[in-house]
Amino acid sequence: MPVEIVMKRAGSTLLVRMAGELDHHAVSGLRDKIDSKITLDNLKNVIFNFGGVDFMDSSGLGMVLGRYKLVSAQGGKVLACSLRPRVQRVFDLSGLQAKIPVFLSEQEALKNV
Amino acid sequence: MDNHMKLEIPSKSQNEAFARVVVAAFAAQADPTIDEISDLKTAVSEAVTNAVIHGYENGFGTIIVTAVLKDRRLEVSVTDYGVGIADLEQAREPLYTSKPELDRSGMGFTIMENFMDEFSLASEPGKGTTVTMVKIFSQIKTGRDA
Ligand SMILES: Nc1ncnc2c1ncn2[C@@H]1O[C@H](COP(=O)(O)OP(=O)(O)OP(=O)(O)O)[C@@H](O)[C@H]1O
Ligand SMILES: [Mg+2]
Numbered sequence: 552m553p554v555e556i557v558m559k560r561a562g563s564t565l566l567v568r569m570a571g572e573l574d575h576h577a578v579s580g581l582r583d584k585i586d587s588k589i590t591l592d593n594l595k596n597v598i599f600n601f602g603g604v605d606f607m608d609s610s611g612l613g614m615v616l617g618r619y620k621l622v623s624a625q626g627g628k629v630l631a632c633s634l635r636p637r638v639q640r641v642f643d644l645s646g647l648q649a650k651i652p653v654f655l656s657e658q659e660a661l662k663n664v
Numbered sequence: 665m666d667n668h669m670k671l672e673i674p675s676k677s678q679n680e681a682f683a684r685v686v687v688a689a690f691a692a693q694a695d696p697t698i699d700e701i702s703d704l705k706t707a708v709s710e711a712v713t714n715a716v717i718h719g720y721e722n723g724f725g726t727i728i729v730t731a732v733l734k735d736r737r738l739e740v741s742v743t744d745y746g747v748g749i750a751d752l753e754q755a756r757e758p759l760y761t762s763k764p765e766l767d768r769s770g771m772g773f774t775i776m777e778n779f780m781d782e783f784s785l786a787s788e789p790g791k792g793t794t795v796t797m798v799k800i801f802s803q804i805k806t807g808r809d810a
Contacts, residue, residue: 575713576677582767606702608709609771617767637702644778645771 553577554604558588563595564664566657570603573611582614586621595627598660602633611638612645619650632660667693671729675720675744677713683729683742684708690731691738696801703779704738704799710772711742711795717763719746719793736801745792752785 554577559566565588571577589597597618601607619629632654634642642648654660669690673679684705691704708729715727728743749755755762756777761770777783782798 572681574680574709575717576680578767579677606705606709608706608713609769609775610713612769612771613767616769637706641706641771641775644775645769647769 554581556581556584558585560592560594561598561661563593564661565589565592565594565597566600566661567597568600568602568657572606573604573614574606574608575610578610578614582617585618589618589622595622595625596664597622597627597629598657598664599629599631600633600657600660601631601635601638602657604638605635607638607641609641609645612641612647615647615651623650628664630654630660630664632657665693666734668732669730673727673729675716675723675725675727675746677716679727680709680712680716683712683727687729687731687740691733691799691801694733694736694738694801695804696799700799700801704740707776707779707797707799708740708742710776711740711797714772714795715742715744715746715793717766717768719744719748721747736803738799738801739796740799741794741796743792743794748789748791748793749785749787750789752787756785 554569554571554573557568599615629651631651671686687708688701688705725746730741732739754760756773758774759770761768776797780797781800784796787793
C-alpha cells in the first residue's frame with residue numbers, strides 16, 4: 552500500500568497523519584506537499600503521526616530529519632507520535648529521538664509543542 | 665529445504681516495494697516469524713534504495729536481487745552496475761551520507777547490519793556494488809515440542 556497523508560493545522564503547528572509504507576518512493580511525493588504547506592501557511596512546528604505506518608526504512612528517517620532542518624532553522628520543533636513497534640525499532644537505531652521527541656499520542660505531542 | 669530465486673528489475677523507485685515483497689514471499693516457505701520477515705523487508709528495501717539513489721544516481725540501470733534458502737538460512741544479495749563506492753569503511757559508518765541534500769539520514773547500512781545476521785559489502789568504483797546479507801530464521805516451534 553502506498554503512503555497516504557492527511558494534513559491539518561493546529562495553531563502554528565502542522566499535523567501530518569500518515570498511513571501505509573514509508574519508503575523512498577513514497578517519501579519523494581510527500582516532501583514537497585509538506586514543505587509547501589509549511590511555507591504557504593507560515594507554520595512553525597510539525598507533528599508526524601505514524602499511527603497508520605506499518606513499514607518504514609531510512610527514507611522515512613530522512614524525511615523527518617529534513618523537515619527538522621527546515622523548521623528548526625526558524626526556531627520551530629518537530630515531534631513524532633503513535634509509533635508502531637516496527638517504526639519504533641528503526642527510530643531507536645537512528646538515535647533520532649535526541650532531535651525529535653516521541654510521544655504515545657497526538658494529544659500528548661500537541662501538549663508538548 | 666533448498667531453494668533459490670533471481671529477480672531483475674530496472675532502477676525505478678516503484679521497484680523498491682516490489683523487491684522487498686518478492687523476497688519476503690520467497691522467505692515465507694521457511695515459516696519465519698513476523699519480526700524476522702519485517703527485518704528482512706527493511707534490509708532489502710535499504711539495499712535496493714541505495715542501488716536506485718546512489719548506484720544509478722536516480723538514472724537508469726539494472727538491479728539484480730538473488731536469494732538462496734538452505735534450511736533456515738537465507739542469503740540475499742542486491743547488485744547494481746552503477747558508480748560503486750570508493751571508501752567502504754566510510755560508507756558503512758552510521759550517519760554517513762554522501763547525499764545529505766537529498767534528505768538521506770546515512771542509516772541504511774547500519775539498519776542492514778543490525779536487522780540481518782550477516783552483512784558484507786563488495787564494490788568497485790565505476791563497476792558497481794553488491795550487498796550480501798544473511799538472515800537465520802529461528803527454529804519452528806511445533807506442537808510436539810511443547
Ligand atoms: N549501491 C551503492 N552505490 C554507490 N554508493 C553507495 C551504494 N550504497 C551506498 N552507497 C554510499 O554509501 C553511503 C551510505 O549508505 P547508507 O545507505 O548507509 O546511507 P544513505 O543511503 O546515504 O542514507 P539513508 O540510507 O539513511 O537514506 C551513501 O551515502 C553512498 O555514498
Ligand atoms: Mg541508504
